[in-house]
Amino acid sequence: MLGLEFLLDLAIIIVSTKLLGVITKKFQLPQVVGALLAGLILGPAFLGVVNDTDFIKTLAELGVVIIMFSAGLEVDINEMKSAGKAAVVVAILGVLVPLLGGFLIASAFQLSFQPIFQNIFIGVIITATSVSITVEALQEMGKLKSRIGTIILGAAVFDDFIGIIVLTVVSGLAGSGSSDSVIFVVVKIIAFFFVALVVGIPFNKLFNSYSRMHKKKRRFPLFALAFALFLAFIGEKYFGVADIAGAFIAGLIVSKTVHASYIHRRTEILSYMLLSPIFFASIGLSIQIETFSLKMLWFTLAFILVALLTKVVGCGVGAKLCGVSARESMQIGIGMVARGEVGLIIANKGVTSGILPASFFAPVAIMVILTSIFTPVLLKVALTERKKKQIIKEGNY
Numbered sequence: 375m376l377g378l379e380f381l382l383d384l385a386i387i388i389v390s391t392k393l394l395g396v397i398t399k400k401f402q403l404p405q406v407v408g409a410l411l412a413g414l415i416l417g418p419a420f421l422g423v424v425n426d427t428d429f430i431k432t433l434a435e436l437g438v439v440i441i442m443f444s445a446g447l448e449v450d451i452n453e454m455k456s457a458g459k460a461a462v463v464v465a466i467l468g469v470l471v472p473l474l475g476g477f478l479i480a481s482a483f484q485l486s487f488q489p490i491f492q493n494i495f496i497g498v499i500i501t502a503t504s505v506s507i508t509v510e511a512l513q514e515m516g517k518l519k520s521r522i523g524t525i526i527l528g529a530a531v532f533d534d535f536i537g538i539i540v541l542t543v544v545s546g547l548a549g550s551g552s553s554d555s556v557i558f559v560v561v562k563i564i565a566f567f568f569v570a571l572v573v574g575i576p577f578n579k580l581f582n583s584y585s586r587m588h589k590k591k592r593r594f595p596l597f598a599l600a601f602a603l604f605l606a607f608i609g610e611k612y613f614g615v616a617d618i619a620g621a622f623i624a625g626l627i628v629s630k631t632v633h634a635s636y637i638h639r640r641t642e643i644l645s646y647m648l649l650s651p652i653f654f655a656s657i658g659l660s661i662q663i664e665t666f667s668l669k670m671l672w673f674t675l676a677f678i679l680v681a682l683l684t685k686v687v688g689c690g691v692g693a694k695l696c697g698v699s700a701r702e703s704m705q706i707g708i709g710m711v712a713r714g715e716v717g718l719i720i721a722n723k724g725v726t727s728g729i730l731p732a733s734f735f736a737p738v739a740i741m742v743i744l745t746s747i748f749t750p751v752l753l754k755v756a757l758t759e760r761k762k763k764q765i766i767k768e769g770n771y
Contacts, residue, residue, distance in 0.1 A: 383424050384652070390416060391651035402750060404504065406654055406715055407743050413658020414739070426659035434656035435617075435726070437649030438719050442538075442618040443602040444645055445716070446625015447638040449531055461528030464692035468529060468710055469536045471688025473497040475680045483673045494544050495724045499738060500681045501537040502716035503530045508709045508749055517757060522702055525693065526709040534716055538619050541720055545727060546614040559614060566613035570605060570620070574627035577601060585632040595640035598628045616723055657718050660725070661736045674737040681741050682748065685711045705756045712749035713742050 390412040395405030416424045424430075476497025508530075512523045546559040585594065602624035609620030628634055690707030694700065721738040724730035 380427070380429050383427070383430065384648075386416060386424055387412070387430075387655045388648070388651050391655050403743075404712075404746050406718070407746055409651055409654035410658045410718075410739050410743065413655035414661055415658070416655070417659035417661065419658075419661055419663040424655075424659060426656055430652060430656055430659070433649060434653040434722075437645070437653035438722060439603065439606050439617055439621045440599075440641065440645050440649050441653065441715060442719065443599070443606075443621040443625045443628075444638065444641050445534070446622040446627075447629050447634060447641065449535070449626055449629055451626065451630060458525070458528065460525050460693060460696035460698060462532055463696050464525060464529035464689045464706060464710070465532030465536060467692035467695075468503065468533050468685060468689040469501040469540065471691075472500040472681065472684035473540065475684035476500045476677075479673070479676050479680045483669065483676070491544060491547065492724075492729055495720075495729050496677075496734075498537065498541050498544055499717050499720050499724070500677075500684065500713065500741070501533070501540060502713055502720060503533045503685070503710050504712050504715060504717070504746075508712055508753060512709070512753070521698075522705050522709065525698070525706055529689065529692075529706070529710060533710070537716065537720070538622050541723065542615050542619045545616045545723065545729075562613045563615055566609055566615045566620075567623075569608070569613075570623045570627075573605075574623070578627055578630055581628070581631045591633050591636050594633045595637045598624075598631075598637045599641065599644075601628065616727075618719060618723060653722075654715070654718070657722060657735055657739060660732050661739060662733045663736065670733065670737065674740055677737050678741050678744055681713065681745060682711055701756075705753065708749065708752045708756055711745050711752070713745045717742055 391409040394408030394412045396408070398408035398411070399405050413424075415421060417426065473494070474497065476499065477493045480493035480496040508526060512520075512526070517523050542563055543560070546563050581594075581597065585591075602621045605620035605624040606617035607620070609615035609623075610617040628637060631637070686704070686707035688707070689710040690703040693703035693706045698706065717738060721730065721735060725732050725735065
């Protein structure tokens with residue numbers, strides 16, 4: 375039975391993550407960085423005020439499901455369709471190049487204790503893109519509605535969608551434990567997407583019909599959340615698909631319903647007030663600095679460098695192949711560098727499924743923080759330099 379200490383732990387986590395989140399936002403960094411730091415400072419690595427208990431781990435698991443459901447709700451499927459060839463190509467290369475880079479760097483450092491799959495999973499972590507900080511930088515410079523901004527935003531949506539599919543496949547194959555069952559695992563994953571479609575279409579139609587008959591909206595977020603939890607459960611329980619993939623797909627299905635925006639706002643309240651702070655703090659609580667060997671330090675430095683370069687190269691080359699200028703291709707690549715909550719979620723899934731060791735949280739957290747810092751700085755330099763050259767050119771003319 376739980377003691378009353380969990381109430382104090384939750385109070386400390388909620389307040390500290392929000393306070394540090396506000397502080398990091400003042401420095402134009404995502405609030406997730408503050409939440410990570412709060413968990414790190416409060417946890418065993420420093421003050422030892424809060425421990426990563428089973429209760430916190432359970433709430434964190436629920437939190438990550440809600441976060442991914444919310445992410446699916448935010449996706450505009452119509453916008454995905456109209457994002458254009460450039461966004462799709464940028465997204466594909468923005469996944470493949472980091473995936474390969476992460477795999478090679480992990481293989482070079484021989485970190486694997488589970489053949490191949492751990493190295494692939496490390497690559498999967500750096501496929502994710504978080505453009506919230508990029509959006510702020512583009513908005514500040516009046517470039518959000520430009521061709522660069524449109525491609526970055528469109529590519530980011532496809533990027534995470536492709537990343538979730540890759541995560542699903544890798545998790546399923548790793549969980550099978552045998553190369554003989556690869557075909558069976560792939561068939562199960564395809565079967566899940568088919569089941570999600572078969573269940574999702576009637577749910578969508580029934581949900582919309584019910585919405586038109588009842589004006590009160592308060593009950594709809596409950597039905598939507600239950601649907602997300604259901605897909606998350608059957609996905610992992612019966613098909614070997616990561617629960618976060620099921621939640622994300624549920625979000626995509628619900629995003630096309632009448633009250634999608636209302637459901638998203640209500641879901642965000644639940645996430646913001648309790649579950650999201652606990653999830654990100656739990657990552658910080660899990661970081662094991664005492665096991666941070668010299669080899670892991672060198673790996674962390676190489677991992678950060680690979681995370682930076684592979685996004686710039688992959689997304690930049692993708693843009694160039696679609697006829698975008700070399701300078702704008704570089705800017706698009708830089709704009710896709712920032713990693714965030716999706717990278718942390720994937721790392722967490724790797725640890726909870728036994729593919730990655732808990733000690734790997736530290737390199738991932740450091741990578742997320744540094745790429746969040748580097749991206750707006752590099753993007754502003756790249757865009758400002760272009761602006762200055764345009765002014766000089768116009769002056770000479």
